[in-house]
Amino acid sequence: MYQRPDHTGFLPLAQLPSLVARLMALGYQCLGPTVENGAIVMREFDAPDGLPRGLQAEQAPGRYRLAQDPYKRYFAWANGPQAIKPQAFAPQESLWRVERDAAGALKFAAMLPAVQPQAIIGVRACDLAALALQDAHFLREGRRDPHYAQRREQLFLVAVQCAEPAATCFCASTGDGPTPTAGYDIALAELADGFVAVAGSAKGEAVLNALNLSAATPQQIEAARQQGQASAAAQTRRLPGHLSPSGGNLREVLLSQPEHPRWDEVAARCLACGNCTAVCPTCFCHAEMDAPSLDGYASEHGRIWDSCFGEAHGHLHGFNVRPDIRSRYRQWLTHKLATWHDQFGRSGCVGCGRCIAWCPVGIDLTEEVAALTASEARP
Amino acid sequence: MNEMPHGIDAGPPHAATVVARTQESPTIFSLRLRLDDAATQAAYRFAPGQFNMLYLYGVGEVPISIMSDPEERNGIGHAIRMQGRVTHGLASLKPGDKLGLRGPFGRGWPLQEVSGCDIVLVTGGLGCAPVVSVIHYILKRRERFGKLVIIQGVRHAEDLIWHEQYARWAKLPDTQVLVAASEGAAFWPWHVGRVTELFGLANFDPDCAVAMMCGPEGMMRTTADSLLARGLPESRLFLSMERNMQCAVGRCGHCQLGGAFVCRDGPVFNWGAVKSLLEHRAV
Numbered sequence: 156m157y158q159r160p161d162h163t164g165f166l167p168l169a170q171l172p173s174l175v176a177r178l179m180a181l182g183y184q185c186l187g188p189t190v191e192n193g194a195i196v197m198r199e200f201d202a203p204d205g206l207p208r209g210l211q212a213e214q215a216p217g218r219y220r221l222a223q224d225p226y227k228r229y230f231a232w233a234n235g236p237q238a239i240k241p242q243a244f245a246p247q248e249s250l251w252r253v254e255r256d257a258a259g260a261l262k263f264a265a266m267l268p269a270v271q272p273q274a275i276i277g278v279r280a281c282d283l284a285a286l287a288l289q290d291a292h293f294l295r296e297g298r299r300d301p302h303y304a305q306r307r308e309q310l311f312l313v314a315v316q317c318a319e320p321a322a323t324c325f326c327a328s329t330g331d332g333p334t335p336t337a338g339y340d341i342a343l344a345e346l347a348d349g350f351v352a353v354a355g356s357a358k359g360e361a362v363l364n365a366l367n368l369s370a371a372t373p374q375q376i377e378a379a380r381q382q383g384q385a386s387a388a389a390q391t392r393r394l395p396g397h398l399s400p401s402g403g404n405l406r407e408v409l410l411s412q413p414e415h416p417r418w419d420e421v422a423a424r425c426l427a428c429g430n431c432t433a434v435c436p437t438c439f440c441h442a443e444m445d446a447p448s449l450d451g452y453a454s455e456h457g458r459i460w461d462s463c464f465g466e467a468h469g470h471l472h473g474f475n476v477r478p479d480i481r482s483r484y485r486q487w488l489t490h491k492l493a494t495w496h497d498q499f500g501r502s503g504c505v506g507c508g509r510c511i512a513w514c515p516v517g518i519d520l521t522e523e524v525a526a527l528t529a530s531e532a533r534p
Numbered sequence: 535m536n537e538m539p540h541g542i543d544a545g546p547p548h549a550a551t552v553v554a555r556t557q558e559s560p561t562i563f564s565l566r567l568r569l570d571d572a573a574t575q576a577a578y579r580f581a582p583g584q585f586n587m588l589y590l591y592g593v594g595e596v597p598i599s600i601m602s603d604p605e606e607r608n609g610i611g612h613a614i615r616m617q618g619r620v621t622h623g624l625a626s627l628k629p630g631d632k633l634g635l636r637g638p639f640g641r642g643w644p645l646q647e648v649s650g651c652d653i654v655l656v657t658g659g660l661g662c663a664p665v666v667s668v669i670h671y672i673l674k675r676r677e678r679f680g681k682l683v684i685i686q687g688v689r690h691a692e693d694l695i696w697h698e699q700y701a702r703w704a705k706l707p708d709t710q711v712l713v714a715a716s717e718g719a720a721f722w723p724w725h726v727g728r729v730t731e732l733f734g735l736a737n738f739d740p741d742c743a744v745a746m747m748c749g750p751e752g753m754m755r756t757t758a759d760s761l762l763a764r765g766l767p768e769s770r771l772f773l774s775m776e777r778n779m780q781c782a783v784g785r786c787g788h789c790q791l792g793g794a795f796v797c798r799d800g801p802v803f804n805w806g807a808v809k810s811l812l813e814h815r816a817v
Contacts, residue, residue, distance in 0.1 A: 250544070250545055250546070251545045251546030251547075252546075253546065253547075253589075253591060253634065255591055255592075255632075259631060259632050260549070260632055261549045261591060261632045261633070261634060262549065263545075263546035263547055263548070263549060263634060264546060265545070265546055292785070293785070295784075298543070298544075298783055298784065298785070300544065300785060413814045413817070414814070439785070439787055440786060440787030440788065441781075441785075441786050441787070442780060442786070442788075443594070443595065443780045443781060443786060444594065445592055445593055445594045447591075447592035447593075451592075454591060454592040456545065456546070456589075456594075456595075458781075458786070461786070461787070461788070463787070467778075468778065468788055469777075469778060469788070469816075470778050471776060471777065471778050472615070472617040472618060472621075473617055476777060476778070476816065476817075477816045477817075478816060479816065481816075482815070482816035482817070486817070490790060494790075494792050494793045496793075497792070497793025497794075498793055498795075
């Protein structure tokens with residue numbers, strides 16, 4: 156376990172490009188916030204000063220709009236539809252390949268991705284918590300997924316404290332934010348004139364050391380701390396019963412209400428489009444499929460992100476385990492918030508609020524949970 | 535539960551050859567397979583109740599229970615119903631044809647722990663495949679177990695496969711065979727009606743019996759109710775669950791059931807571990 160150094164550095168605003176330049180010099184492909192189709196996504200950028208300033212993301216149920224930050228900050232946008240997940244758990248990739256000769260003999264071979272070291276700049280605390288859950292799933296003791304592992308090991312994560320939570324954020328109530336506490340290589344807190352910077356790993360420390368930062372003053376450290384507190388206090392949504400180690404009441408209540416009328420009510424609104432599972436940073440379901448070559452002599456077996464809202468997810472020879480939207484929404488919510496505890500020792504929700512903003516009909520997970528836990532099921 | 539044999543991991547599969555193919559019914563066939571690599575075949579071990587992923591070139595994989603005896607060395611047996619793209623393709627394979635195999639996966643039946651007990655096996659439809667391996671296992675090690683009760687239900691009389699085997703088992707000492715078809719046919723020698731109507735005839739000692747069931751979930755619920763009502767404790771009632779399994783190593787998420795992944799933590803479960811989930815539709 157890496158011991159965090161006592162040294163907390165200060166990176167002046169104008170020096171942010173030198174951090175990026177350092178990472179580029181070390182061979183990292185640098186990914187940072189980029190505007191694409193009206194949303195902030197993590198994309199490669201070439202110039203050390205290529206990070207955009209002054210972006211904000213206004214979010215509400217079923218709504219995501221970019222806005223201008225009057226203070227021209229680098230990281231005043233809360234989040235975009237994706238952050239780290241696609242970088243470690245690829246949306247689509249080949250797992251193995253088989254060749255068939257003219258006599259029909261089969262030769263199988265594993266396929267591993269060729270991965271370039273990647274640095275992601277602007278990772279949020281919720282994303283780090285989600286990554287830890289993806290790690291628990293894909294790097295499970297004795298069952299390491301080699302594809303995930305290969306990508307994951309190449310990641311360098313520059314986290315940022317969230318100073319401007321979106322209206323959809325509730326990481327404070329899940330205990331996952333807004334200030335990064337673990338899982339990063341470097342964490343930054345953006346103040347008016349620069350960044351309070353701490354290392355979270357040996358490689359993060361080496362990068363910061365190479366920048367020869369001056370120490371952050373006690374006032375700067377305190378300002379960053381207070382900014383985190385204010386950001387947590389500004390969050391308006393919350394998930395009840397979330398913090399107790401066993402999942403508290405939320406787990407028990409959700410599992411004890413499989414016939415609650417609210418499931419029918421939410422099913423009437425839900426389109427089963429799967430947006431929530433696609434943007435959820437902890438969802439790990441994937442389908443496996445074959446892509447045979449046209450000449451008939453080879454086939455690639457791969458995986459692609461899948462959603463428990465899809466028709467095929469519960470398909471079983473001749474019937475569907477979950478034939479309706481009611482059972483699929485119930486499956487998603489009870490897995491995420493209840494049985495996730497049995498599998499991973501904590502809830503599968505990190506409070507990022509993406510499923511709320513990116514739901515085309517604005518279904519709000521926190522509102523559904525409140526309705527499901529507020530009262531006993533009617534007979 | 536004791537440690538189950540661990541399989542070949544997530545992939546790629548191993549090349550295997552069809553050693554024998556038998557048409558068991560118009561829609562059910564069995565394939566006996568041998569891994570092409572002699573050392574891999576020699577090292578291959580499984581427990582009854584575990585399954586393999588069979589890969590049809592260019593089409594995909596399906597999870598199939600292993601039907602043969604764990605000590606058999608002349609291939610790995612699978613009974614398969616023609617149902618989807620992969621199984622229809624597998625049906626056309628002939629001896630000598632190639633396919634992929636990885637496994638075994640999951641947890642099988644707790645056969646080590648139940649020595650000395652009466653064994654009650656209740657199956658519905660093709661549910662008999664994972665349990666047939668148990669029948670073979672017990673018959674080969676007959677002295678280790680008490681009475682053997684084999685209860686099999688099918689919807690139509692023509693769905694019953696392995697007629698001769700059931701007739702042969704029925705003649706063995708300390709072995710009772712109860713078969714029912716909801717719809718009978720000419721010369722159908724067994725009961726016509728629901729399989730649950732036969733439970734009253736089952737001859738076992740609830741104080742020293744273990745039940746294993748496999749088949750449609752509704753049938754298993756009714757079976758559990760009947761057996762528990764006869765005094766069988768929940769701790770000695772086991773079932774094999776089915777879900778959509780694509781990766782077989784607890785990764786792809788399709789077979790998640792409560793806190794379990796069926797492919798990894800099942801397919802065999804103690805009744806107590808899943809009963810609350812089976813009470814509800816579409817879980």
